[in-house]
């Protein structure tokens with residue numbers, strides 16, 4: 449009989465990285481990654497950028513196949529029994545494990561309770577559908593001015609759509625900090641985006657398909673294509689009754705441990721620090737770094753390298769390619785290391801109580817160098 453091995457729930461960035469990390473840390477038993485999507489694992493950041501703009505195909509976003517000895521099982525996990533060390537799959541099959549990785553990520557948040565008729569962007573299928581819809585529309589309305597909403601608006605503008613973004617904030621991507629947010633907002637408006645404040649208590653209109661927004665004052669905004677881009681929710685429902693601490697995510701310690709033999713990583717995770725419970729950090733690099741720790745700690749406990757947040761993020765919209773290392777929002781005075789922020793290219797630094805943030809805007813710099821610059825305090 450095969451001994452129980454490591455079971456990973458979620459076949460995306462965090463799941464694959466955790467599986468590979470457990471292997472590198474010396475685990476030589478079976479590793480099975482369970483994924484409920486109909487595609488081989490793919491890179492999600494490309495969905496709202498090259499894929500949506502049509503410069504990359506759906507096939508080109510697939511992630512490299514993990515090393516030998518890591519198996520995929522297309523299935524949906526519906527329950528976790530940490531006492532018996534079992535994952536239950538839809539259909540009732542159970543898998544025993546010696547260690548389990550929770551990497552079930554997040555899904556797009558929707559505004560209607562059942563999400564009926566709403567267009568969102570989270571999966572490869574969403575992106576392929578949205579690209580087609582952009583191609584057939586004359587006008588687009590994006591609800592939400594975060595980074596996904598902004599990238600979708602950019603793809604709409606590039607395709608020639610009359611594009612409106614409705615946001616609770618008066619600039620786009622405000623969580624990057626005032627300077628970068630203003631830069632992106634200026635570029636968006638220059639490209640033709642109409643940015644409107646989200647009215648209080650809006651209601652989506654349209655039944656089979658959302659056709660617009662209605663505000664309580666009776667004003668209505670309509671478009672051929674309406675996209676909801678209002679953040680994401682962690683996929684934790686399958687863990688109900690597991691006994692794990694679930695607070696808008698799976699709560700883990702600095703070794704990404706949720707319980708004995710249970711680790712978690714990626715968009716589904718909230719890391720408890722010495723004093724506070726951090727918010728989820730639904731970004732690619734955080735997912736990979738948490739996964740590295742999770743895989744190691746499953747094998748070697750507290751000899752693993754603990755997870756220390758080192759924020760790193762990138763976005764591309766309206767002709768601006770921005771890569772940021774360090775805490776966001778970037779706060780304090782903007783120091784120019786190269787180029788000029790108003791002209792939209794160069795290397796910039798902010799220092800605040802939170803730390804040092806460095807951003808490259810349309811400026812080539814090695815990731816390692818950018819990260820090193822954000823660690824320097826002088």
Ligand SMILES: Cc1cc2nc3c(=O)[nH]c(=O)nc-3n(C[C@H](O)[C@H](O)[C@H](O)COP(=O)(O)OP(=O)(O)OC[C@H]3O[C@@H](n4cnc5c(N)ncnc54)[C@H](O)[C@@H]3O)c2cc1C
Pocket residue numbers: 457458459460461462463482483484485491492493494495496523524525526551552553554555569570571596683686713714715716729730731732733735760761762763764
């Ligand atoms: C459009 C878009 C653009 C992005 N752009 C950027 C960017 O530019 N920069 C950046 O840093 N980050 C970006 N991100 C965020 C980044 O993609 C995520 O942080 C990353 O994908 C998280 O990986 P993950 O493995 O934790 O979760 P996910 O990628 O969400 O994967 C979780 C997987 O688990 C599966 N799953 C869920 N529940 C179950 C279950 N019960 N059983 C089996 N399988 C299950 C899901 O279907 C999914 O395949 C973007 C995200 C999106 C949606």
